[in-house]
Amino acid sequence: MNEIHKPYDQKMQKTIEVIMSDFAAVRAGRANAAVLDKITVDYYGSPTPINQVASISSPDPRTLAIQPWDSSILRAIEKAIQTSDLGINPQNDGRVIRLAFPQLTEERRRELTKQVRKYAENGKVAIRNIRRDAVETYKAMKKKAEITEDDLKEYEKEMQDLTERRCKQIDELAAKKEAELMAV
Template sequence: MNVAELKKDAEQRMAKAVEVLKVDLAKVRTGRAHTGLLDHVMVEYYGSMVPVSQVANVTLIDSRTIGVQPWEKNMLSKIEKAIRESDLGLNPSNMGEILRVPMPPLTEERRRELGKVVRHEGEQARVAVRNVRRDVNHEIKEALKKKTISEDEARRAEEDVQKLTDRYIGEIDKLIEKKEQELLQI
């Protein structure tokens, strides 16, 4: 693998770590409603378990309420039960043809707990990025030992990888800070 391929691979792997963090942070519930909150709630549909979004239209009614309108009326009670039994702590109300899922306000203690979860997720993403840097630097050193690249190329490549690492760690820090701000808003 040449230096350019190593750097490209490193960038892709670091970007993947940031994407995983974004997905994980989206699961952390703030006081605000968002449709992605129900993405992991599974409901039984003709013998198989599927996400709510595949059997119903999930929309925002207002900033604190999600609306769930099933495409088949007989699914309403199953969806309601699935949301109620999920670990999200939500209590949907049946309005006949649509479920209203209000977001309960977060307590100060719960906000602190979620802040710790967010920081932990961020640290895991940082570790993933640093591991990519370590792996790539190891590959560069191996290439240097085999004399497939010069010392100057190796030094430049390591500097470039460090710049990539700094950039992605900065991006992770911004995501964490933004999520913590969301948690503190009432």
């Protein structure tokens, strides 16, 4: 790959990493601590991710146990989970919060599949925006006579190829996540 594309490729890779973390947060019927990654709890006045104030374990495939290091924030964690879009009611026994993940219904699977497709489409839009920025930069370079017309055409084609590869990668990740959702 041409050196000139490197910063744009790195931005595209970061976009894919964000999509992968979004996909991980979509629960597939199994207990997965990643579903809690986006939920924050008010801890001494600042929003803090749950995994930074508690240990999270999975005693069985359908349950997560959240044990805060400071028991005074147990209620705050419970409230944060209730107000999130997780759709699971936490059970608080005074020391540990348990989340029981129900079996996914067909309707819920379809909703989650739509959510995965939305994340994938947003990712592809972000990738295309990166391509647009790159092409604008290349055109500005051509205008300043830093590169030739032939260079411009070559860079645009290489950037288009890179964009198509990254979009294909997003499609593959989305298809894998959708298959995981429908197979549970």
